[in-house]
Amino acid sequence: MARAATTTDVFNAIAEPRRRELLDQLADGERSVNELVERLGLTQPLVSKHLRVLREVGAVRVRDDGRRRMYSVDAGALKPIHDWVSNYERIWSERFDALDTVLDELKEQEQDDVQHD
Amino acid sequence: MSNTTDTHKATLTLPTDDQILITREFDAPRHLVYRAWTTPELVKRWFGGSHGEVTSAEIDLRVGGAWRYVVSAGGGPESAFHGEYREIVANERIVSTEVFEGAPEAESINTMTLTEQDGRTTMSVLVQHSSQANRDAVIAAGMEIGMNVALDSLEQVAQALA
Numbered sequence: 001m002a003r004a005a006t007t008t009d010v011f012n013a014i015a016e017p018r019r020r021e022l023l024d025q026l027a028d029g030e031r032s033v034n035e036l037v038e039r040l041g042l043t044q045p046l047v048s049k050h051l052r053v054l055r056e057v058g059a060v061r062v063r064d065d066g067r068r069r070m071y072s073v074d075a076g077a078l079k080p081i082h083d084w085v086s087n088y089e090r091i092w093s094e095r096f097d098a099l100d101t102v103l104d105e106l107k108e109q110e111q112d113d114v115q116h117d
Numbered sequence: 118m119s120n121t122t123d124t125h126k127a128t129l130t131l132p133t134d135d136q137i138l139i140t141r142e143f144d145a146p147r148h149l150v151y152r153a154w155t156t157p158e159l160v161k162r163w164f165g166g167s168h169g170e171v172t173s174a175e176i177d178l179r180v181g182g183a184w185r186y187v188v189s190a191g192g193g194p195e196s197a198f199h200g201e202y203r204e205i206v207a208n209e210r211i212v213s214t215e216v217f218e219g220a221p222e223a224e225s226i227n228t229m230t231l232t233e234q235d236g237r238t239t240m241s242v243l244v245q246h247s248s249q250a251n252r253d254a255v256i257a258a259g260m261e262i263g264m265n266v267a268l269d270s271l272e273q274v275a276q277a278l279a
Contacts, residue, residue: 085129088137092127092242094166096141102153102162103145110149 010077013057018042019050023073026060030072137244147231147238151208154229164188169196180205184213200224215244223247 014020018040025031025039033051037044051071054060058077063070127141143150153159157174165171165188172195173187185199197218203226204212211229228243 089127089129089139091166092129092139092141094168095163096127096143098163098166099150099153100143102159103143103149106149106152106159107145 010057010059010080013053013059014081016050016053018046019054022047022050022054023059023078026071026073030063030070032065032068032070034068036071132243135246139242139244141240143238143240144236145238146236147233148208150231150238150240154211160186165190178202178205200227 014023021040022036025036031039033044033047036051037047040047051060051062055062058074060071061074063072127139130138130140132138153163155176155178157176160174160176161171164174164186169188169190171186172189173185175183175185177183180202182202183199184202185197187195187197189195199216199218200214202211202213204210209231213227213229214224215227216224224247226245226247228241228245230241230243232239
């Protein structure tokens, strides 16, 4: 099967479950590679590889803290995903609001039918 | 009359990597919600939300029967969705496949469940993607995404952006 480019944008980058785990670990603050290795139980090269992909799409930032490299989430890069979730939620909310109107009418019709029986 | 100040919001969660779950409560008994969900003339009135017009709604409500909805947003290009009914329990549950025709290789299985309590109905729609490859194809189409960054984290992200 043709392999889609996984690093072209943030949506594709986070389609990989391990990278989502990494982001979850970074959600509450910055961490070093060693901390991430420890928390995820993955090898250091694997963690570094996934962090590199996330950096390439701008989902994480890195800064040097002495000899440690500290990684953190870049909220701006994740905004498209948040926007997508919000958009999907909004589409369904709008559908359901319209459905409320239909249901009100069905309820009235049903009450009328009962009264006319 | 319904209480118009009581706006119900659809709740969206991502239970696993390949699922999307949408829930919503309605101030109506479930046989009416079911009727509105399965009657083409009624689907036409709600499936487009406030931005889209449903130009076609076809429903062959039997196991193996097909459904297809076409939505036009503001006179723009049409989006079409179709699928097949897998399981039908009147007023309770419908399992069907769904294909967004913009990403035809990516089929999901949707389970719509209705539960009623005190005359109110809770609807849940579980969208189960059939494989990660298909899910990713849908992601690429920009329609749906099975990602699992915890919504809580996303809330934090959103707040950070505010």
